[in-house]
Amino acid sequence: MLPLLSTILELRHEPDSDPRPAGSIEDVLAMRERDDLNVLFVVIDTLRADRLGTYGYERDTSPTLDRLASGGVRFAHHLAQSTWTKSSMASLWTGMYPKRTGVNRFDDIVPTQAHMPAEILKEAGFNTVALFRNGWLSDNFGFGQGFDVYMRPSTLPIPKSIRIENPTITARGTDEDILAAALEFLRVQGDERFFLYLHMMDVHEYVYDRESALFGGTYSDNYDNSIRWADGVIDVLLAHLAHLGLRENTLIALASDHGEAFGERGVEGHARRLYRETTEVPFIISLPFRLEPGIVVAARTQNIDIWPTLLDLLGLDSPPDIDGHSRVSDILASGRGEAPTEVLGTAMAHLDQTWGQRGRDPMLSVAVTDGSLRYVRREAVPGGEVTEEVFDSRLDPDETRNRLDQDAEALLRLREAADSYLELTPEWGEAPTRELGELELNQLRALGYALP
Numbered sequence: 001m002l003p004l005l006s007t008i009l010e011l012r013h014e015p016d017s018d019p020r021p022a023g024s025i026e027d028v029l030a031m032r033e034r035d036d037l038n039v040l041f042v043v044i045d046t047l048r049a050d051r052l053g054t055y056g057y058e059r060d061t062s063p064t065l066d067r068l069a070s071g072g073v074r075f076a077h078h079l080a081q082s083t084w085t086k087s088s089m090a091s092l093w094t095g096m097y098p099k100r101t102g103v104n105r106f107d108d109i110v111p112t113q114a115h116m117p118a119e120i121l122k123e124a125g126f127n128t129v130a131l132f133r134n135g136w137l138s139d140n141f142g143f144g145q146g147f148d149v150y151m152r153p154s155t156l157p158i159p160k161s162i163r164i165e166n167p168t169i170t171a172r173g174t175d176e177d178i179l180a181a182a183l184e185f186l187r188v189q190g191d192e193r194f195f196l197y198l199h200m201m202d203v204h205e206y207v208y209d210r211e212s213a214l215f216g217g218t219y220s221d222n223y224d225n226s227i228r229w230a231d232g233v234i235d236v237l238l239a240h241l242a243h244l245g246l247r248e249n250t251l252i253a254l255a256s257d258h259g260e261a262f263g264e265r266g267v268e269g270h271a272r273r274l275y276r277e278t279t280e281v282p283f284i285i286s287l288p289f290r291l292e293p294g295i296v297v298a299a300r301t302q303n304i305d306i307w308p309t310l311l312d313l314l315g316l317d318s319p320p321d322i323d324g325h326s327r328v329s330d331i332l333a334s335g336r337g338e339a340p341t342e343v344l345g346t347a348m349a350h351l352d353q354t355w356g357q358r359g360r361d362p363m364l365s366v367a368v369t370d371g372s373l374r375y376v377r378r379e380a381v382p383g384g385e386v387t388e389e390v391f392d393s394r395l396d397p398d399e400t401r402n403r404l405d406q407d408a409e410a411l412l413r414l415r416e417a418a419d420s421y422l423e424l425t426p427e428w429g430e431a432p433t434r435e436l437g438e439l440e441l442n443q444l445r446a447l448g449y450a451l452p
């Protein structure tokens with residue numbers, strides 16, 4: 001039986017009951033030897049890093065995530081590999097850039113040859129369970145590999161206090177459905193180690209309740225309201241983990257697949273461009289113990305680094321020949337106060353601008369982020385004429401002034417990085433595809449995407 005939602009939500013108002021002991025850098029390394037750890041991986045779809053308090057936002061949108069970060073590890077300069085869910089999540093899970101996964105168009109499938117983290121954790125003895133609400137992540141796009149249970153939770157009646165502000169949304173349900181299903185799983189799952197992956201959608205859909213409606217009424221304000229709401233859902237989840245005695249042996253990671261634009265360059269939403277507002281996302285790790293103070297990793301990191309890092313923390317190997325790297329050494333160096341050798345490294349983002357159009361040739365866009373510079377190249381026609389832009393976030397934090405002509409040497413370097421990225425080939429050959437039925441296309445259109 002599902003727990004009563006009112007009971008679930010009551011725990012939200014209990015005083016912070018974090019039972020974890022204080023820990024040290026040595027405890028971080030000792031996690032590799034532990035055989036009692038679970039993994040909770042939460043993806044908040046469409047979450048910009050700069051809208052969270054812990055990333056410097058002036059509004060109090062994220063008290064729970066701020067708390068996780070301040071007693072854990074926060075990656076300060078973190079990038080997603082694409083700006084639409086399927087391509088971005090294929091890279092996040094495989095640790096490979098989109099050019100190498102080959103998963104770039106609406107009908108592409110993650111190949112079975114991919115060795116996914118859920119498979120690695122399954123082989124290591126974890127029960128693996130995924131609860132998701134985004135149709136781009138359905139099992140028949142290849143994302144269920146390695147999961148014992150890979151499902152959309154059933155929808156509960158939407159409470160009257162809930163508002164859904166995104167006018168493009170016709171889908172039903174809220175992240176409370178995920179919460180209820182997750183709590184039920186935790187209640188019955190017993191003593192075996194688990195890997196629980198939750199993919200939350202309410203920020204994507206601008207869903208929030210009356211209590212979270214703190215920040216005004218524009219489209220952008222409502223986005224902040226929905227972050228506050230999603231933050232509260234996670235607060236309840238953490239309270240239940242503590243209640244069940246699981247905080248002290250659960251490694252928690254929070255990430256996102258892309259950000260969201262609010263007309264910064266005349267474009268709204270995501271899955272269309274590769275600028276800072278749609279590629280800069282959070283990555284936060286909460287350990288089975290509190291770090292006092294928490295660690296901030298200043299080095300540039302990317303979504304392809306997430307699983308190499310988490311598996312390394314657990315003493316497990318990542319597949320060979322992937323593009324991502326374990327950042328455990330950066331965590332340790334930052335925790336010991338050692339200056340990082342490489343403050344801001346290079347990262348790549350990629351989008352096929354015609355990803356949703358049947359029969360159209362790919363029209364690629366690629367962004368190279370290198371130090372404080374970001375180079376964004378976009379084909380205006382498939383395989384043809386390109387526009388190029390260079391921004392320097394040090395001089396221009398919003399990245400609105402194109403400095404293409406300011407530094408010829410840097411431009412050459414960034415162009416070369418983009419060129420060599422585009423020469424990469426899919427690891428397993430062209431990704432398999434499948435025909436999408438009209439019902440499925442309609443469900444995906446309901447998320448706000450224009451599709452054939």
Ligand SMILES: [Zn+2]
Pocket residue numbers: 045046084085204257258
């Ligand atoms: Zn998404």
